[in-house]
Amino acid sequence: MTYRTLHGWAIGTLLEAGAITECEHHGYMKDRSDPHSWERAKAIAAKERFNRTTRDDRLKAIDDVMRSIGDTCPECEPEREEK
Numbered sequence: 565m566t567y568r569t570l571h572g573w574a575i576g577t578l579l580e581a582g583a584i585t586e587c588e589h590h591g592y593m594k595d596r597s598d599p600h601s602w603e604r605a606k607a608i609a610a611k612e613r614f615n616r617t618t619r620d621d622r623l624k625a626i627d628d629v630m631r632s633i634g635d636t637c638p639e640c641e642p643e644r645e646e647k
C-alpha cells in the first residue's frame with residue numbers, strides 16, 4: 565500500500581502491527597492498548613523507509629498517532645464495546 569503523508573503511513577503501520585484497530589461501525593481508529601503491538605509498530609517504523617523521512621520523524625509520527633487516538637470509539641457506547 566502507498567501512503568501520501570507520514571501521518572497516513574504511521575496509521576497504516578500501526579494498523580498493520582495490530583496496535584490500533586478501526587471501529588467497524590464508525591471508522592474511528594481505536595488504541596488496542598497492546599504494548600507488544602506498539603513495540604512492533606515502532607520496530608517497523610525504525611527500519612522501514614518512507615519517502616525522505618528520518619527514523620526520528622517516523623517514530624515521532626507513530627507517537628503522535630498513538631497520542632491522538634483513544635482506546636474507544638467516540639461514537640460507540642463504552643458498555644457496548646466488543647472485546
Ligand SMILES: [Zn+2]
Pocket residue numbers: 587588589590591592637638639640
Ligand atoms: Zn464506533
